[in-house]
Amino acid sequence: MRSRLVLYVSNMATTGSLENPFERKVDPSGHRKRWRIVGLSGISGGGKSTLAYSLLAALPTTVVYLGQDEYILPDDHPSHPKAAEEVGCVNKETIRSIDMKKMLADIYKILSSDPNTIAITDYSTLLERKKVIGCGLPEPRQPPYGCRQHSSFPAVLLVDGFLLYMNCEVSALCDLRYFFTLTKAECWSRRSKRKFTNSLSMSSPQYFESCVWPSYTEDFSRMSSSVTDVHLLDGTSSPSVVHERVLKDIFNVLEYTE
Template sequence: MSVKWLIIGISGATCGGKTTLANKLKELFPSSVIINQDAYFLPVDDDRHVWIPELNHINFDTLTSLDMNKMYDDIMGIIADSTCTMKSLSKPKETEDLTSIELQTRIQDLLNEKNVNILIADGFCIYYHKPIEKLCNLKYFATLNRDECYKRRTMRVYEPPDCPGYFEHCVWPEYLRQLEDVQNNVENVHYFSEFTEDPVKIVLDDLAQVLECVE
């Protein structure tokens, strides 16, 4: 019997905890696969980049900075079009009050029983690429307020590094555009913020629900 793939999309603000969440899920389910959008940035000399003359810098916070077709092809190469089909997503009562450890055990049992593996697509703008967005069975989006986003961004080292004004000119406006697009055009998204107490538990609850409905 071929493996079916359940795909989790994790997108949103830079420094919003996307990769941390993806890695925690990988720790809980070691057979899962992470595809990180950061691996698909175009070379800096690629003429598809958008150049910001006033900053003398590339805008790395747009879809044009990425080879999303390659990311999609790599995902399809793994899943071989064997995505999960599901019945109605009514939440099973027996999983509502489980602890995280109990949920992890329940989910692993369901993965084994239904021959399902998990692929996690992690990236700041994966929902802009509609073929990838349509693959996602579960969709999450990390939000941040401006001050927190700026504080976290300044603690990171990028290559090439952010130039003065890059956050104000590119990072924050592009994030707001993406957030608006997701809110208006992408269905069934679960939003996190810096105040969300336990994102992993939320994802585990959703996973248990969805896996109960996999045919």
């Protein structure tokens, strides 16, 4: 029986270009000796953060987590596109609504850090982080969520985001790329049960129809045609099955040395 978990999207570089912008660039910082980067992207409510939480508990090395949701700009920020009038709020489902410059700066700061001494915050409250979504990051900011273990393995940076591969620089950095999928009906069923601290309109069916689902379908189409070596994960699969599959993949890249 064909696995529901993973399909490979590969060899998708378009012709007519001398350089594939998604190929990993030469790394002058040497972070490859210390870190492996795992991207978790895809549909809202698909299981990205749940998977990240389980990996933080299971991996036998230092693990640090960054979530793209935390970089969503505040409601009143002028970068947000306007949603349809009947939605009643701004559209936060576009790359314009995310402070990617700040997120990239934080990623590179982590990659330049010694995993044995990097400042991290206990990850036990990771799944309660909804209170920060759309608030903008506070200053000074607490260190990223993580778990430190001294190990002979490289450390792991988990990067979680609903539009993660929309930024080609983030995509190129990843050693492993995952993308969660759900049907429209299942996505709405899950999302309708979520609470959004700053905007009740984000829980509405109008926001889902006008903003969330169109953003996902556009991102999926672009990702499928432009980003190489993406593992598609069925968000309705058992979290334990997804966890075991991804954990095995990560062990493979931890054991690989250049």
